[in-house]
Amino acid sequence: MSPENKIVVVERLWECENTVRRFFSYYVPYKKLFVLDFSCAVLAALLELCFPLAVKLIVDKLLPGKDWGLIVAACVGLLVLYFASTGLQYIVTYWGHRLGINIEFDMRRQLFGHIQKLSFRFFDNNKTGHLMSRMTNDLFEIGEMAHHGPEDVFIAIMTLCGAFTMMLFINWKLACLTFLIVPLLIWLVVVCNMKLVKAAKRMFSDIADVNAQVEDSVTGIRVVQTFTNEEHEMGKFMTSNSNFREAKLRSYKIIAVSSSGMYLLMRLISLFVLICGAWFVVQGELSYGEFVGFLLLINIFFKPIEKINAFLESYPKGMAGFKRFIEIMDTEPDVADAPDAVKVDRVRGDIRFEKVTFGYEDHAKVLKNIDLSIRAGETVAFVGPSGAGKTTLCSLLPRFYEIESGSIAIDGLDIRKMKLSSLRQHIGIVQQDVFLFSGTLRDNIAYGKLHATDEEIWDAARRAKLEEFIRSLPLGLQTPVGERGVKLSGGQKQRLAIARMFLKNPPILILDEATSALDTETEAAIQQSLAELSAGRTTLVIAHRLATIRSADRIVVVTEEGVSEQGRHDDLVAAGGVYSRLHQAQFGS
Numbered sequence: 001m002s003p004e005n006k007i008v009v010v011e012r013l014w015e016c017e018n019t020v021r022r023f024f025s026y027y028v029p030y031k032k033l034f035v036l037d038f039s040c041a042v043l044a045a046l047l048e049l050c051f052p053l054a055v056k057l058i059v060d061k062l063l064p065g066k067d068w069g070l071i072v073a074a075c076v077g078l079l080v081l082y083f084a085s086t087g088l089q090y091i092v093t094y095w096g097h098r099l100g101i102n103i104e105f106d107m108r109r110q111l112f113g114h115i116q117k118l119s120f121r122f123f124d125n126n127k128t129g130h131l132m133s134r135m136t137n138d139l140f141e142i143g144e145m146a147h148h149g150p151e152d153v154f155i156a157i158m159t160l161c162g163a164f165t166m167m168l169f170i171n172w173k174l175a176c177l178t179f180l181i182v183p184l185l186i187w188l189v190v191v192c193n194m195k196l197v198k199a200a201k202r203m204f205s206d207i208a209d210v211n212a213q214v215e216d217s218v219t220g221i222r223v224v225q226t227f228t229n230e231e232h233e234m235g236k237f238m239t240s241n242s243n244f245r246e247a248k249l250r251s252y253k254i255i256a257v258s259s260s261g262m263y264l265l266m267r268l269i270s271l272f273v274l275i276c277g278a279w280f281v282v283q284g285e286l287s288y289g290e291f292v293g294f295l296l297l298i299n300i301f302f303k304p305i306e307k308i309n310a311f312l313e314s315y316p317k318g319m320a321g322f323k324r325f326i327e328i329m330d331t332e333p334d335v336a337d338a339p340d341a342v343k344v345d346r347v348r349g350d351i352r353f354e355k356v357t358f359g360y361e362d363h364a365k366v367l368k369n370i371d372l373s374i375r376a377g378e379t380v381a382f383v384g385p386s387g388a389g390k391t392t393l394c395s396l397l398p399r400f401y402e403i404e405s406g407s408i409a410i411d412g413l414d415i416r417k418m419k420l421s422s423l424r425q426h427i428g429i430v431q432q433d434v435f436l437f438s439g440t441l442r443d444n445i446a447y448g449k450l451h452a453t454d455e456e457i458w459d460a461a462r463r464a465k466l467e468e469f470i471r472s473l474p475l476g477l478q479t480p481v482g483e484r485g486v487k488l489s490g491g492q493k494q495r496l497a498i499a500r501m502f503l504k505n506p507p508i509l510i511l512d513e514a515t516s517a518l519d520t521e522t523e524a525a526i527q528q529s530l531a532e533l534s535a536g537r538t539t540l541v542i543a544h545r546l547a548t549i550r551s552a553d554r555i556v557v558v559t560e561e562g563v564s565e566q567g568r569h570d571d572l573v574a575a576g577g578v579y580s581r582l583h584q585a586q587f588g589s
C-alpha cells in the first residue's frame with residue numbers, strides 16, 4: 001500500500017471512529033434504559049443457551065431411568081425458563097424501542113433547532129423537501145439502528161461464542177466441522193454489506209428527491225393548475241419516484257442474495273452435521289442426547305448469524321442517515337453572534353453603510369463600496385432598476401447575509417457587535433409577498449409579539465385598518481387564514497403584515513415593495529397605514545411606483561454601479577439624471 005493510500009485509510013478509520021463515538025454520545029442521557037435493555041437481552045440470550053443443555057440432560061440422563069416424575073419436573077423447569085424468557089423478550093422489545101425512539105426524538109429536536117439557526121444562504125441552496133426527508137425518514141432509520149445496533153451485535157457475538165463453546169464441549173470434532181462455515185458466511189456478509197451501504201445512500205437521496213418534488217409541486221399547485229402543467233409535474237415526479245423504486249429494488253436484491261445465500265449455507269452445514277453426527281453415533285462416539293443437543297445448538301449458533309445479518313441490513317441505512325444528520329448539524333450558520341456581541345435594548349435608528357461590498361457568489365458582486373448615512377427617524381426611499389440590489393442592500397441590515405467588506409452600523413455600533421436577536425428585534429420588514437402561517441388571524445398578527453393581549457391585537461388591527469374586516473367575520477380573530485393565507489386577499493394580507501409590525505413596534509422599518517402587487521386603489525389606502533406605521537421610525541422604502549415615495553425625506557437611486565444619485569424628489573427631477581428619466585417614464589413629461 002502506498003503512503004498516500006495508507007493516509008486515506010487512516011483518515012477513513014478515524015472518521016468512522018469519530019462518527020461511531022458521536023453516535024454513542026446520544027445514548028448518554030439514557031444510560032439506565034440502555035443498561036436495562038442490554039442486561040435483559042444478555043439474560044435472554046443466556047437462557048436461550050440453556051434449552052439445548054436441558055434437552056440433552058433429559059434425553060441422556062432422565063430418559064434411560066424412565067422416571068416420569070423427574071421428566072415432568074424437568075419440563076416444568078423448562079416452562080419456567082420459557083416464561084422468564086418471554087418476560088425478557090417483552091422488556092427488550094418495548095424498552096429497547098423506547099431507547100431508540102428517545103434517541104430519534106432528541107436528534108430530531110436538535111436538528112430542528114439547528115436548522116432554525118442556519119442562515120439565509122443555507123436555505124437558498126437547500127431544498128425544503130430534502131430537509132424534511134432528513135427530519136423524518138433518515139431519523140427513523142437512525143432510531144431503528146440505535147435500538148437494535150449495539151445490543152444485537154453484542155448478544156450475537158456472545159451467543160455465538162457460548163454456543164460454540166458448548167458444541168466444543170459436547171464434541172470438538174463436530175464443532176470444528178460446523179465452524180468451517182463461518183469464514184464463508186463472513187465473506188458473504190461483508191460483500192453484501194458493502195454493496196448495501198452504497199444502495200442505502202442512493203435510496204436516501206432518492207427519497208429526499210421524491211419529497212422535494214412533492215413539496216415543490218404542492219406548494220406551487222396554483223401555478224401548476226393555472227398553466228395546466230399537471231402532466232409535466234407528473235413526469236418530473238415519476239422520474240424521482242422511479243429512481244427511488246430502482247434504488248430500493250437494488251437494495252432488496254442485495255438483501256435477497258445475502259439472506260438466501262445464508263440460508264443455503266446454514267442448511268448445508270446442518271445436513272452435513274446430521275450425517276457426520278449420525279456417523280459418530282453409530283461409531284459410539286456420541287450419545288443420543290449429545291446428538292440432539294448438538295443439533296439444537298446448531299440452530300442457536302445460526303440465530304446470531306441471522307441477527308448479525310439483520311443488523312448489517314439496518315446498519316447501512318442507519319449510518320447513512322446518521323451521516324446525513326451530522327452533515328447538517330456540522331453546517332455552521334454563515335451569520336452568527338460574535339463572542340463579544342452585546343445585547344442592545346434601545347436603538348434610535350441612525351444607520352451607516354460604509355464601503356459595503358457584497359455578492360451572493362464570489363465572482364459577482366451585487367453591491368460595491370456602498371456609502372450611505374441615514375438619520376434616525378428619516379424616511380429614505382430606494383429606487384432603481386430591478387436587480388440593482390435594493391432588496392439585497394436592505395437585507396444586509398438585519399444581517400441575513402454577511403457583508404464581504406466595509407461595515408454597517410446602527411447608532412454608531414457595528415451590527416456584527418450586536419447580538420443577532422437584539423439586532424433583528426429592532427428591525428421590521430414588510431415585503432411584497434407576506435408569509436402567513438396556517439393558523440388563525442390572531443396567531444398571525446401576534447407573530448409580531450407572541451404574548452400580546454387581545455387588547456393590543458385589536459389595537460394593532462385598528463391601526464392597520466383591519467378591524468372592520470375582522471369584526472365582519474363570524475369567527476373574528478379566530479378565523480383560520482388557510483395555508484399561507486390563501487383565504488385572504490392581497491390587500492388583507494398586507495394589512496395583516498402591517499398590524500404585525502405595529503405590534504412589534506421596531507424603531508427601524510424596511511418596506512420592500514410592500515404595495516407593489518396591489519391595485520392602485522388598495523395601494524393608496526394601504527399607503528396611509530404605512531405612513532402611519534413609519535411615523536417616528538427610521539424607514540427604508542423600496543418602491544417601484546414613484547408616486548408612493550414622493551414625500552420621502554430622501555430618495556436614493558441604486559443602479560448596477562451603486563448609489564448613483566440621492567436627494568429630494570424635486571431636486572432629483574430638476575437634476576435630470578437617472579431619477580428624472582424614471583420619473584418621466586412613469587408620468588410622462
Ligand code: ADP
Nearest residue numbers: 124360361366385386387388389390391392393
Ligand atoms: P432589487 O431588489 O434591486 O430588484 P435584488 O437585491 O433582489 O435586486 O437582487 C440583486 C441581484 O442579486 C440580482 O442580480 C439577483 O439575481 C441577485 N440575487 C438576489 N437574491 C439572491 C440570492 N438569494 N442568491 C443569489 N443571488 C441573488
Ligand code: MG
Nearest residue numbers: 390391392542
Ligand atoms: Mg427587490
